[in-house]
Amino acid sequence: MSEYSIRPARTADISGIHALLEPLVERRILLGKDLAVLYGAVQEFVVAEADGELIGCGALHVMWEDLGEVRTLLVREDHLHHGIGRALVEELERRAEDLGLTRLFCLTFETVFFTRLGFTPIGEHVVAPDVYSQLLRSGDAGVEEFLDLAHVKPNTLGNTRMLKHLN
Numbered sequence: 630m631s632e633y634s635i636r637p638a639r640t641a642d643i644s645g646i647h648a649l650l651e652p653l654v655e656r657r658i659l660l661g662k663d664l665a666v667l668y669g670a671v672q673e674f675v676v677a678e679a680d681g682e683l684i685g686c687g688a689l690h691v692m693w694e695d696l697g698e699v700r701t702l703l704v705r706e707d708h709l710h711h712g713i714g715r716a717l718v719e720e721l722e723r724r725a726e727d728l729g730l731t732r733l734f735c736l737t738f739e740t741v742f743f744t745r746l747g748f749t750p751i752g753e754h755v756v757a758p759d760v761y762s763q764l765l766r767s768g769d770a771g772v773e774e775f776l777d778l779a780h781v782k783p784n785t786l787g788n789t790r791m792l793k794h795l796n
């Protein structure tokens with residue numbers, strides 16, 4: 630496999646991220662994101678690049694003072710199982726630690742992958758009731774999935790809620 634690098638996303642990467650995301654959205658593995666939402670979240674993203682092509686991406690979304698979410702993580706099919714997913718998550722963890730976060734959430738079908746990275750399955754309540762009620766106002770689809778609201782449950786069927794405590 631050719632060398633790859635992990636770097637912060639730039640606006641010119643967004644249409645490529647959108648294209649990588651599309652087949653996974655169709656298979657209901659990842660949540661669909663409009664281009665306008667992706668451009669607005671560009672600073673959340675890191676990308677993996679090889680030979681000038683995008684081969685993966687992942688994002689860190691801050692939810693609360695101590696809590697963030699790994700989201701929109703994917704590696705292009707022809708580059709799977711070469712450690713790129715791990716490298717993307719490790720970079721997002723570094724960002725999380727720099728921001729002062731101590732807990733990282735994810736909602737995923739890829740439980741083996743996330744378990745190897747130190748995430749463990751969790752129950753429903755990982756924030757205090759007052760934080761829960763304030764998060765209800767976020768208007769963010771991913772946060773609504775985190776809160777397990779009834780209207781997003783069809784999107785999250787079969788996914789596992791996982792959490793990692795950062796050092």
Ligand SMILES: CC(=O)SCCNC(=O)CCNC(=O)[C@H](O)C(C)(C)COP(=O)(O)OP(=O)(O)OC[C@H]1O[C@@H](n2cnc3c(N)ncnc32)[C@H](O)[C@@H]1OP(=O)(O)O
Nearest residue numbers: 699700701702703704709710711712713714715735737739
């Ligand atoms: C929070 C979210 O965004 S959830 C959505 C997660 N993304 C998806 O489901 C999209 C589809 N899946 C993917 O794009 C990829 O499978 C990813 C991103 C989950 C993993 O990417 P990869 O680059 O293949 O992972 P990577 O090669 O870094 O694997 C890391 C480790 O997990 C292991 N692993 C990866 N996938 C699997 C698997 N399906 N079964 C068992 N072990 C696995 C690897 O052997 C490796 O172990 P090691 O580091 O101890 O050697």
